[in-house]
Amino acid sequence: MTKTSIIRAQNLCKTYNTGSEQYHAIRNVDLDIYEGDFTVIMGNSGSGKSTLLYLLSGLDQVTAGEVYFQDQRIDAYSEREMSEFRTRRIGYIYQSINLVPDLSIQDNIALPGYIAGSKKSEVKARSTHLMKAMDIDGQNSRLPSQISGGQQQRAAIARALINSPDIIFADEPTGSLNYEHGKAVLDILTDINRKGQSVVMVTHDIKAACRADRLIFIRDGKVGGILEFDKYDEHQIQDRESMVFAFVSGKE
Numbered sequence: 001m002t003k004t005s006i007i008r009a010q011n012l013c014k015t016y017n018t019g020s021e022q023y024h025a026i027r028n029v030d031l032d033i034y035e036g037d038f039t040v041i042m043g044n045s046g047s048g049k050s051t052l053l054y055l056l057s058g059l060d061q062v063t064a065g066e067v068y069f070q071d072q073r074i075d076a077y078s079e080r081e082m083s084e085f086r087t088r089r090i091g092y093i094y095q096s097i098n099l100v101p102d103l104s105i106q107d108n109i110a111l112p113g114y115i116a117g118s119k120k121s122e123v124k125a126r127s128t129h130l131m132k133a134m135d136i137d138g139q140n141s142r143l144p145s146q147i148s149g150g151q152q153q154r155a156a157i158a159r160a161l162i163n164s165p166d167i168i169f170a171d172e173p174t175g176s177l178n179y180e181h182g183k184a185v186l187d188i189l190t191d192i193n194r195k196g197q198s199v200v201m202v203t204h205d206i207k208a209a210c211r212a213d214r215l216i217f218i219r220d221g222k223v224g225g226i227l228e229f230d231k232y233d234e235h236q237i238q239d240r241e242s243m244v245f246a247f248v249s250g251k252e
């Protein structure tokens with residue numbers, strides 16, 4: 001089956017300027033993210049994974065190169081177009097959960113819906129539905145500090161889904177969670193993906209990486225290798241963890 005590109009990076013570069021020094025975090029990356037895929041990005045600490053996610057999602061400006069979303073060049077968007085793109089087309093789950101501390105859980109989830117200008121009643125209904133789906137429906141009037149880390153992360157996922165984005169980016173969404181909460185978050189992302197949503201997830205965890213259709217390894221700001229899985233191959237399904245382990249060990 002031919003896959004359709006949802007995000008395409010061409011000759012992508014990101015250089016950070018710190019005082020008199022320059023750091024080339026992303027170096028001439030050419031990459032496609034495919035529609036409907038569960039894409040996982042792995043790589044050593046400092047290799048450029050979060051930077052790449054920021055560039056692919058339009059959350060940070062490229063230094064050079066191009067980023068396309070469904071054939072539209074997003075790095076050339078005006079500020080207004082970019083803000084519309086970020087609000088409506090993408091959902092972002094941050095490494096640090098990033099909920100607004102003095103808003104209730106339901107208001108945190110609903111906020112991007114209000115920003116997008118959707119009808120209040122629709123946003124309310126959708127946030128209620130998402131809280132149920134994420135199993136946090138008893139927590140709607142609590143503040144983030146009054147619920148567990150796992151519940152906060154599920155609220156962050158609900159917030160990322162409120163505007164029914166085309167693609168979800170998740171930067172180490174299980175990094176701060178225990179095994180049980182981490183597994184619940186991965187199950188939710190897998191479920192969302194099975195229902196057709198494209199997911200791009202950064203992780204250090206081999207077990208989490210096994211959820212991928214496609215695994216991209218980043219080394220020193222470049223694509224160091226790509227591993228594609230056949231989701232219908234029984235042998236691959238059973239042996240995926242050792243495949244991922246062998247792939248990652250060979251790339252580090």
Ligand SMILES: Nc1ncnc2c1ncn2[C@@H]1O[C@H](COP(=O)(O)OP(=O)(O)OP(=O)(O)O)[C@@H](O)[C@H]1O
Nearest residue numbers: 016018023025043044045046047048049050051052
């Ligand atoms: N704002 C910044 N200014 C200067 N350098 C930065 C900035 N952000 C990131 N870097 C540097 O760019 C490189 C890539 O950082 P990035 O956060 O993308 O790595 P990462 O692979 O996501 O790391 P980790 O797995 O530890 O989260 C690192 O060397 C980092 O120190």
